[in-house]
Amino acid sequence: MWDIILEKFNFDVSKGRKGAILGHMSDLYIDYRHKLKNKYFDSKATYQLRLRNKPKLLIVDEWKYLVNLWSGDDFQKKSTQNKINRSKCSLPPYSGTKTYARLRYEMEKKNGKAPSRVEVFLESRKRKKGKQVDAFQQNVIVMSMCSILSLSPFRVYICAYV
Numbered sequence: 001m002w003d004i005i006l007e008k009f010n011f012d013v014s015k016g017r018k019g020a021i022l023g024h025m026s027d028l029y030i031d032y033r034h035k036l037k038n039k040y041f042d043s044k045a046t047y048q049l050r051l052r053n054k055p056k057l058l059i060v061d062e063w064k065y066l067v068n069l070w071s072g073d074d075f076q077k078k079s080t081q082n083k084i085n086r087s088k089c090s091l092p093p094y095s096g097t098k099t100y101a102r103l104r105y106e107m108e109k110k111n112g113k114a115p116s117r118v119e120v121f122l123e124s125r126k127r128k129k130g131k132q133v134d135a136f137q138q139n140v141i142v143m144s145m146c147s148i149l150s151l152s153p154f155r156v157y158i159c160a161y162v
Helices: 002-008 015-040 047-052 060-071 073-087 100-111 117-124 135-149 153-161
Strands: none
Touching (some): 100 117
């Protein structure tokens, strides 16, 4: 795959760039498979019905491979374990599929200066307008703001409620 990229595009090759490009391609492929699964794969349908519900752009062998992968016991075990792990996450980001790099770039463009790691973290945990943040997240945000502003947590709580 890397040889095809080098044939198509002209740029300086470095280890960091190669890793970043291949990593991005991997992310795009994983996202593409995720969208295919959501749109065309019905976990409650029979195997034959799953095979018939093939996207137009895929070859039969590719679709069969994906159906077998998603139907397999190993995939189901991993999926179940991931659901359990996600439910234990106490500070989920609310930024959706937006990466931290993109969020950082947008914040820098908006504010005119590069945000700190803590500021990017806090921005990723903000809810859409009108939705409340739970008490645990609110406490983490307050404590983070204390560290940014070098204030005592007690003083921040007092200011927040006065």
